[in-house]
Amino acid sequence: MKGMRSWAEIDLAKLERNLRLIRKSIPSHFKYVSVVKADAYGHGILHTASRLMQSGVDLFAVANVKEANEIREMGSGWPILVLGPLLEEEDEALIDLDLIPSLSCLQEVKRFQSLSQTKKRKIKVHLKVDTGMGRMGVWWEKAAELFQAIKSAHGIELKGILTHFAEPANEEFSQMQRDRFQQIIKANLPNPLPSDFIIHADNSSSLKVLQKNSFFNAVRIGLLQFGVTPPIHSALAHLQVEPVLSFHAKLALVKDLPAQTSLSYGRLHTLGRDSRIGIISAGYGDAIPLHCGNQASALIRGTSYPIVGRVTMDQTLIDLTDAPRDLVNGEVVTLIGEQNGNKIPLETLALHGKTIPWELLCSITKRVPRIYLTKRE
Ligand SMILES: *Cc1c(COP(=O)(O)O)cnc(C)c1O
DSSP, rough: OTSEEEEEEEEEHHHHHHHHHHHHHHHHEEEEEEOHHHHHTOHHHHHHHHHHHHHHHHHEEEHHHHHHHHHTTTTTOOEEEEEEOOOOEEEEEEETTOOEEEEESHHHHHHHHHHHHHHOOOOOEEEESSSSSSSEEEEEHHHHHHHHHHHHSSEEEEEEEEEEOOOTTOOHHHHHHHHHHHHHHHHHHHHHOOTEEEEOOOOOTGGGGOOTHHHHHHESSSGGGGGGOOTTTTTGGOOOOOOSEEEEEEEEEEEETTOOOOOOOOGOOEOOEEEEEEEEEEOOOOOOGGGTTTTTTTTTTTTTEESOOOOOSSOOOOOOOTSSSTTOOTOOOEEEEEEEEEEEEEHHHHHHHHHHHHHHTHHHHHHEEEEEEEOOO
């Protein structure tokens, strides 16, 4: 990777493979809603969404109108669900881009009804129900009112209903959320439902407990399609998804320091012996979480070396005292990914960095070029 101090490699064949594996693990009539918010979890929405379009997703979900626009520019016709609440100033774009908003309240129903009349266009919507997340959505006990309002509103077509789990690791609480959701559905939706109506709640973390015969008929998957597993569910290991992204930097300087020398800001590490220290050409200004200092490691030529001292914006120190003497300037250092069969999963770096995989992926900065492997399997 000439000319690069740090870079993320993104293997699109793996993305495609992961999608196939996840699809195989859910009932075949289920729709697959691919969540590609936050620039496709840092993977780059353009390349990933266009590959996903070719590999059979049913719907895209994004956080906002700006992200939806990026997908719309790639191709008309794809249904795009906006997960976050819309600002009124975005209403125009909602129509122009033919998006599906998630509705949470009566004011939104009224707003979209008059928007539909002004623009002379029907608006498809999904109704979001708050079954215990305490964020978006109509509180489940008040959902009936909203169903009624949507039904009698002109120009608004209800195409789906969704809820979101607050603590997927807590099966009892999640089951309670499922029960509340089911109650709402039974009370307010016709049976049978229109064939294209979708009911969805499950994300990467809750997939494992998705009951095959449940009343759901769609999943909303983000993290897992990128081959990263949520921290709580080793039960997803059987899926054998593979990480799509790896992250690398280079060895920029090697120096010898005497025992008792303290390293980096805050002097959080003191050398116990005469040591050889390597300086990596990346820091938290690239993607390495601050708290990885004295916790995580990095790979060079397939061997793992500990990160020592505090991570800085542009540079990170590793202890190379036990490394071969012939390491050269420019040597590739892997912080997430694999070298000679030795792996550092993103999940591990996130753990060492006292963060979560989702946040770590969102912290890969603009300074890091994304290199795409576009080969097909
Ligand atoms: C981000 C998001 C998802 C996807 O979650 P993952 O854990 O990444 O699979 C699903 N639903 C909503 C509402 C989200 O905001």
